[in-house]
Amino acid sequence: MNTRKVTTLSLREQKAKGEKIVVVTAYDVTFARLADRSGVDVVLVGDSLGMTIQGNANTLPVTLDEMIYHCRAASRGVSRAHLVADMPFLSYQASMEDGIRSAGRLLKEGGAEAVKVEGGAEVAPLVERLVSIGIPVMGHVGMTPQSVHKFGGFRVQGKSDEQAEFISAGARALASAGAYAMVIENVPGKLAAAITQAVDVPTIGIGAGPGCDGQVLVMHDLLGLDPDWSPRFARRYAELGLATRDAFAAYAADVRAGKFPGEKESTK
Numbered sequence: 001m002n003t004r005k006v007t008t009l010s011l012r013e014q015k016a017k018g019e020k021i022v023v024v025t026a027y028d029v030t031f032a033r034l035a036d037r038s039g040v041d042v043v044l045v046g047d048s049l050g051m052t053i054q055g056n057a058n059t060l061p062v063t064l065d066e067m068i069y070h071c072r073a074a075s076r077g078v079s080r081a082h083l084v085a086d087m088p089f090l091s092y093q094a095s096m097e098d099g100i101r102s103a104g105r106l107l108k109e110g111g112a113e114a115v116k117v118e119g120g121a122e123v124a125p126l127v128e129r130l131v132s133i134g135i136p137v138m139g140h141v142g143m144t145p146q147s148v149h150k151f152g153g154f155r156v157q158g159k160s161d162e163q164a165e166f167i168s169a170g171a172r173a174l175a176s177a178g179a180y181a182m183v184i185e186n187v188p189g190k191l192a193a194a195i196t197q198a199v200d201v202p203t204i205g206i207g208a209g210p211g212c213d214g215q216v217l218v219m220h221d222l223l224g225l226d227p228d229w230s231p232r233f234a235r236r237y238a239e240l241g242l243a244t245r246d247a248f249a250a251y252a253a254d255v256r257a258g259k260f261p262g263e264k265e266s267t268k
């Protein structure tokens with residue numbers, strides 16, 4: 001396994017060499033450490049934690065303090081991978097100053113190495129400012145979950161020519177503003193591939209086909225942690241939800257039968 005530290009620069013080199021970039025979310029030290037040791041390139045402390053960890057219907061309720069808390073925990077497990085934290089809803093949309101302070105806190109208190117913001121041309125001035133003061137920014141275009149109510153649900157974006165041009169223009173604006181990478185979420189594969197050709201920074205797809213420079217999955221979807229739900233575009237690489245439920249049940253059965261603790265687990 002490559003032990004070289006992943007950075008904003010090495011990610012750009014990966015794009016130049018045609019080496020796919022692997023991104024996964026994690027929200028605490030245990031899973032961040034496992035992800036890091038598996039050799040993934042980027043650990044993303046996503047505001048998807050509002051759904052996966054907090055049980056909300058969307059990401060809007062997540063606060064900056066919650067993002068910092070989870071990022072700080074995850075940062076303790078990451079050494080080789082590049083660590084990115086999401087800027088949560090309303091931590092950067094109201095003013096430039098909000099954006100700078102929020103991003104700064106994610107690096108200073110959360111231990112993040114970069115922040116991710118949702119949106120295209122409308123966030124480009126903030127991206128430019130953050131980059132100018134030394135904060136690397138990953139963009140996020142397409143079906144941006146913080147705009148779920150504008151979209152009328154978590155729906156595929158970019159199907160019409162007008163939407164596709166809007167998303168492409170946003171991606172180009174992010175790259176021009178200095179974003180070092182960008183997520184492209186839930187858009188037709190052809191559009192994501194065209195954006196990937198058009199911008200010189202790595203694109204990371206989710207529900208956006210194989211034409212991106214890398215892929216990101218939410219760890220709960222990849223690990224099958226919710227046995228009852230999986231998005232259409234995710235692939236399960238394990239059934240940890242069922243395995244965990246079975247382990248809890250086996251423990252409960254042992255306790256109830258007086259089989260745990262046994263001789264081995266008891267203090268002499």
Ligand code: KIV
Nearest residue numbers: 025046047048183216
């Ligand atoms: O919040 C998140 O986990 C994300 C990824 C799905 C890209 O933004």
